[in-house]
Amino acid sequence: MSKNTNQKSISATLATATCALLGGTIAAPVDAQEEPAWDFNTSLLYYGEDNDRVQDASISMLARRTFYDDRALTMGLTIDALTGATPNGGIKQNTPQTFTRPSGNDVFTTPANTLPLDDTFRDTRVAVNASWQQPLGRLYTFNVGASASKEYDYLHLGANAKISRDFNKRNTTVSAGLAFAADSIDPEGGAPTPLTPMLDVDDLSNRLGEQDKDIVDLVFGVTQVISRNLVVQANYSFSDSSGYLNDPFKIVAVVDGVTGDVIPRTPPSGDVGPSHEYIFESRPDTRTKHSLYGQAKYYMAGKVLDASYRYMTDDWDIDSHTVDLRYRWPINDKHYLEPHLRFYTQTTADFYRVGVVDGDPLPSHATHDYRLGEFDAITAGLKYGWETRNGNEMSVRLEVYQQRGSIPADRLIGNQVGLVQYPDLDAVIFQYSYRFGR
Amino acid sequence: MKKLIAVGLLALCAGCSSMGVEPWDRDVLAKAEMQLTTDALEAATDDHIYFSKEASSGGRGFGGGGCGCN
DSSP: OOHHHHHHHHHHHHHHHHHHHHTOOOOOOOOOSOOOEEEEEEEEEEEEESTTBOEEEEEEEEEEEEOGGGOEEEEEEEEEEEESBEEOSOOOOSSOEEEEOTTSSOEEEEOTTSOOEEOOOOEEEEEEEEEEEEEETTTEEEEEEEEEEEETTEEEEEEEEEEEEEEGGGTEEEEEEEEEEEEEEOOTTOOBOTTOBOOOTTOOTTBOOSEEEEEEEEEEEEEEEEETTEEEEEEEEEEEEEEOOSOTTOEEEEEOTTTOOBOBOOOOTTOOOOSBOEEEOBOOSEEEEEEEEEEEEEEETTEEEEEEEEEEEETTSOEEEEEEEEEEEESSSSEEEEEEEEEEEEOOOTTBOSEEETTSOOOSOBBOOGGGSEEEEEEEEEEEEEEOTTSOEEEEEEEEEEEEEEOOGGGOOGGGTTTOOOOOEEEEEEEEEEEEEO | OHHHHHHHHHHHHHHHHTOSOOGGGOTTTTSGGGSSSSOHHHHHHHHHHHHHHSSOOOSSSOOOOOOTTO
16 A cells, blocks of 8 residues: 555545544535636638728637646637728829829729729738736736737737736736737838838839837736626726837828819829829827726626726827627527627827828828727627537627718818718628637 | 715725625626626637727737737
8 A cells, every 4th residue: 555545545534533523424525626628719700891991801719728726728820811992091082093002013093082992902810829827826827928920011929928816805806917019010112201202103212121119018907896796897008109100001192282182293204103192101109008998797687798998098199988888698598699889989199180281391290091080980789609519609790880980170171171081981790609628 | 965975985885895705606706608708709809800990909908019900
């Protein structure tokens, strides 16, 4: 008999004797630990915008392996195939407009009274991430992770770490996280020098080549169990971006100070190039954002309400509010419906403008990227989830996303009034998910 | 107004004193649908979509980088 078995046998005898003395029975030990297991979460996504704008087909997988002692490894993979057209920052005119493509190797023409869209938008994105969760002592949990993604002209590398501590019988959890990302962009033809003119085909003299940006994120959070049916979370996050923060494909029109029309130009004889004057956008090379986020989950006799709110403010003068509501509504033991509503509103960046005035000194920053404009957005959707015969989970969800924007009247000149509008967006999101364990 | 603040503070304190549950009362909180992030993949998908289309990101977690779309 080994020493171990001997010890076990002595312990068992002692336990039996104690129980006999107390007149009780031996209770099975409570095993609070998760059994080591794999959990796979897979999904297919279609995201499509109206008017032949961006379409994305995507496949994702998240695999989580749990070990004893609450340790866990999570690995994720996403592959996106993107096509479609996107507003290039130009404005509608009563005449056709010809633009040099961002690559500098061709031109395209937008008909009169049409929003200029760059239709060369085509990319495949592969993103991977991994994280490790490790308890430290009884009350602390440590997470460390890394992420990377690659597009044709973009590379992202990131690392993150998070520590959390439980208090108050684990009813309160306080956490702090830090993430760092080093991204680089190398568009075909090179990233343009901000505020320089769009040039003729094959003239790449104002290109900078590859450019970088760094992002540091800090998140501090508190999660509090309020009652048996209610848990809430509050986060403060800080984000600092620095480097080349421009969208290298976005331009700003050079306009007449009275009529507001884009200034026409004629390419030198023998050259092919833009029909009007445009400059590449310029954003500040730093951006600091602060966010406050609150979330509550409330259980009501089988139904679950998930409500969250986020306030964001940054030093580009953008403020935003987001409200997100989900209501999980079981139909029976194995099927549920989940309606989803999301409301979003943002103010415009202080350097957002329809065009720069010809002859005036150039502003230090200018963009006509609609995403930095003033708009409201609504998402409405419905998810249907069910448990399969072998105990796995499937769900489908269909959502519509709508952006409605406006351009402040004081930023429109002459003929732009009535002609230049915010490029409203309607999109549909369809996702199928399958979750299974091993 | 003062009364309202007093009542509010009282309610808040009453709330604090009964905040949290005993470990054996965690049956509901332990349910998968009561986790703060129920579907990590769906949450990541949404974060990515809105990051690409709006000027805000993050809040729930880290918000930075990872895409040439913004």
